[in-house]
Amino acid sequence: MMVTAAENKKLCEVGSGTPMGAVMRRYWMPFALSSDLPEPDCRPIRIRLFGENLVAFRNSDGQVGLLEEMCMHRGVSLALGRVEDNGIRCLYHGWKFGADGTIQETPNHCDARFKARMKAPAYKTHEAGGMLWAYLGPQDRVPPFRHFAFIDVPDSHRTIFRVVQRCNYLQLVEQGSDSSHVGILHSDNARPGWLEKTFTPSADTMNPAAFAVEDNAPAMELEDTEYGFQYVAFRQSDRVDGKFDETRERHARVYPFLMPTIRFIPAPKVLFTVFEVPMDDTTTATFFVIHGEQPVDRGHLKRLLGLNDPRYWSDEDNEFRANWSNGMGQDRDKMKVHWTGLPGVAFEDAVMGVAAGSIADRTREHLVAADVSVARVRKLLLGAADDVAAGHDARGANYADCTDLAAFDTLVAPGVDWRSLIPFGATARQQGEVANAASVD
Ligand code: FES
Ligand SMILES: [Fe+2]
Structure with missing residues (x-):
């Protein structure tokens, strides 16, 4: 999907009286x-x-x-x-x-x-x-209030980080639905041993970037749902020329995108529910809500996310302070042994968001097949703007029971339809529209 300057403006502006501002205000x-x-x-x-x-x-x-x-x-x-x-x-x-x-x-x-x-x-x-x-x-x-699984757990089983970043919400939303960056940007969490080329799956049960297989070009399939869309990213180790061995099972990360800006990230012992909240056109608050069936260790998660250095983020004002005047907090020396030289997963994501500029110029990009979900986010948001302008509700605004929505990792045996493995959105799936990895429009 080529984005024109006019579409980019329509996608990014959220103030009162703007088309996307009207969409955001419906949730x-x-x-x-x-x-x-x-x-x-x-x-x-x-x-x-x-x-x-x-x-x-x-x-x-x-x-x-x-x-x-x-x-x-x-x-x-x-x-x-x-x-x-x-x-x-x-x-x-x-x-x-x-x-x-x-x-x-x-x-x-x-x-x-x-x-x-x-x-x-x-x-x-x-x-x-x-x-x-x-x-x-x-x-x-006024839509019904949405019910999420994290609302039902005791406070000790849930922790929340709010990170205020100086960039437009859409570059963070796109990044959140972009599966192919995970194994690369987050190499040290996703593919421990990448440096020595000895892939060892991460043993950290709270690590959201942990993959069970090494494969950086996931094949994506996605479909629209009542609440937004969902996709699966297939991975398999040792693919030859990018082709899957059809006789072996594939690793699948299933991911629901909930309109207008919400995503779910799986880790073995916790689920991340992440909200990108536009404060204005060039400032975004990301709320990471992390919950599990056991009490969660906030200190451990803070280190994992890279939010434990008070120079760049603190509980005081939640402001993300890495920017060009402090070199984005990057340690170039550390890069000899570390992919990014940045402290952790959320820090890496935030820097990618901020380093794209306050509002990314989408008219000059070159999308590839792995960007299919990024293109779908834009399409659904623009579609919602048209729906609201025509007097309808925005997609998913009335989708209230979100307790089942969760991303998860699974293995898909040869011949099995991944949709049959999804425990949520059964009715939505029937109206779904299927896109394959070859199309990014
Ligand atoms: S009461 Fe006068 S400005 Fe508020
Ligand atoms: Fe990321």
């Missing part, structure tokens, strides 16, 4: 962690979401409000306000608002009818799975 999106607002009446937080400046606060009852940051009276930031008596009060003239935007008090204006007639711009919120979620779309199209 519930996480915007912060529950722990960012740790208790009732705590300090409010400034939020940037889809190019809008918002303020989030937790009222005395524990409910989370999400309002336009600038006070509706004369436009001072409510993030400086007092949070008290089930509302947030602007410091300037004391106007006070409830979590739903109701005007509770206007001390410098005594007309009660004014209060009753007006409302501060506010958005719907929901709290689940250790995260705060918002819906910014039209009020007559």
